[in-house]
Amino acid sequence: MVSTDKNQSTAVMIILLGFSDYPELQVPLFLLFHIIYAVSVAGNVGMILIIKINRKLHTPMYFFLSHLSFVDFCYSTIVIPKLLENLVVEEKSISIKDCITQFSFGITCVMTEMVMLAVMAYDRFLAISYPLLYTVSMSPKLCSLLVTVAYSWGIISSIILTYSLLVLSFCGTKIINNFVCEYSVFLSAACSDKHISELIMFIVLNLNTFCTLIIILTSYLFISVTILKMHSANGRYKGFSTCASHLTVVTIFYGTILFHYCIPNSKNSWLVVKVGSVFYSVVIPMLNPLIYSLRNNEVKETLKKLMDFKIISQ
Template sequence: MMKPDKNQSSAVVFILLGFSDYPELQVPLFLLFLSIYAVTVLGNVGMIVVIKINPKLHTPMYFFLSHLSFVDFCYSSIITPKLLENLVVEDRSISIKACITQFSTGVTCVMTEMVMLAVMAYDRFVAICYPLLYTVSMSSIRCALLVTVAYSWGIISSIGLTYSLLILSFCETKIINNFVCEYSIFLSASCSDKHISEIILFIFVNLNSFCTLIIILTSYLFIAVTIFTMHSASGRYKAFSTCASHLTAVTIFYGTILFLYCIPNSKNSWLVVKVGSVFYTVVIPMLNPFIYSLRNNDVKQTFRKIMDLKIISQDHKSDSMITG
C-alpha cells in the first residue's frame, strides 16, 4: 500500500458543485433549503421540549423519540449550512480536513439513527407482544443502556470509517458533482491503494444495515402476528396505530437509502442522486417530528399549549408597552 503523503494530502481541496449547474435556481433553492432547515430545527427542538415538559410523554417510546429528534437536529446542522453556503458563494471548495470532519460527524448521526430506529422497533415489540412485562423489560436503566449503545456504535463506526480515510493519500484537487462529502468522493480522489478502506467500509455499512434491519423486520413480524391474533378490532387498531409512525419513518429512511444505492452509476443519474441525497440528508430530519406528532393527541395538545402561552406572553408585552 502506498504511504500517504501528509503534506500532499493536506493541500488537496474538493470542489462541491452542488446545484451550480442550475444558476437560475440558486436563490429559490437557498430559500427553500433555509425554510426546510428552520422547520427542522424548530420541529426537532420543539419535539424534545414537548416530551420533556409533558409528564404523559415520559415513557420509553418518547424517550427514544427525543433522542431520535436530537440526532436528526445534529445531522441536519452538519449538512445543511454547507449546502446553503454553496448556493450563495462562488468558491465552493472545501479542504480535505473539513470534508473528512463533515463525513465523520455525519456518519455518527446516521449510524446512531439506524440503531435508534431498531431500538424503537424493539420497544414496540415488547409493548405489543408482552404488555404485562413492558414496565419491567423497558425500565429506565435499560432504556438508558439502549440509547448509550446507539450513540456508542455510531461513534465506533465513525472512528472506523474515518480511520479508513486517513490511511489514504490524496494527490489532486477533485471536482465533486454533489453537495455533501460522501465516502465515494474520497475513494475516487485517492491516489493510493483503496483495498483496506473498501473492506472497512463493507464491514461497517453491511454489519450495521443487516443487524438493524433484522431487528426491525423480526420485531414487526412478531407484532403483525400478535395484532392479527387479537379478537378485539379496537385493540388491533390501537396496537397498529402505536406502530404506524415508526413504521412510516423506517420505510422512508431505509427506502431512500436503498433507492440511492440502486441508482446506476451514469452521468444521467447525477441529478437523481443529488435530489435523493437532499431528501435523505435534509428532508427526512424535517419529516420525523411531523410523522410522530401527527397521530399523537398528547404531542399536538402540548404544542398548542406552548403556542398559546407564547401568544398570551406577547399580548401581555403589547399591553405593557401601550400602558407604559
C-alpha cells in the first residue's frame, strides 16, 4: 500500500511535464509519436503473424523473435498512449497509483526483453558453434523453458522493484520533468527515506543488465571464434549475416540504456534524458521488427507472398 500523509491520502498526484517546455512542438510530436506507435504495432503484430503463418519460420530463432515482438508490442502500448495524451491535454497529471502501475508493467517488459535477448544470443551460439547438434540441443521443450524463464524473471524483478516503491511515502503534488513513470520519478516524488529503495533498484537493475550482457558477450565471443575458424569466405559471411540482426538490436538496446543511465540528472541534461527515454521506450520497439524484417530473407519472402495474395484477391 502506498504511504501518504494523512491529510493528503487521496491527493497524491504526479505531473509529468513531458515536452511542455516546447509548446510549438506539441502537435508535430503528437503526429510523430502516433506514426511511430502505429508502425510499432503493425511491425510487431505483423512479425508474430508472419512467423505463425509460415511453417518455414517454425524454428527456435523465430520462436524467440515472436516473443520479443510480443514484449515490444506490450511495452509500446504501456508507454505511448499516455505520452500521446499528455501532448494534447492541459492537465498532465497522473495519480501515484496509476504511475506505479505503468512502471510495474513497463519494467516487466524491459527486464523480460533483456533476458530474451540473452536467450537469443545463446540460441545463435548453439546454431553456429554446434550446427549438427542444434536441433537436438535447442528442443521445443528447452525453448519453452527459456521463454518461461524470461517472463518469470521479468515478473519477479517487477514485483521486487514495485514493492520497493510501495513502502515509500508520497505527499502532495510533484512536478516531474519527464513523460514516463520511471524509477527516478518516484524517487524524486518520495517524501520519506529512499536509501533502501535506491539500493534495491541498483542491485536489481545492475544484476539484470550485466548478467544478461555477459551472456550475450560470451556467446558472441565463442561465435566469433567459430566463424573465424571457418575456411570458406562464404561460410564466414553467412555466419556473421545470421547474427547481424540480433547484434544490431542488442547494440541499440543496451547502448541506449547504458547511455541513458550514465547521464547525471541535472537541469542541463534533462532534454538529453528525455530524448534517451523516448529512444528506448518509443523508438526501439518500432526498430526491432524493422531490423529483423529488412535483414531476413525468409521474412521478406513471406511479406511479398502476403502482398501478392492481397493484390490478387482484390
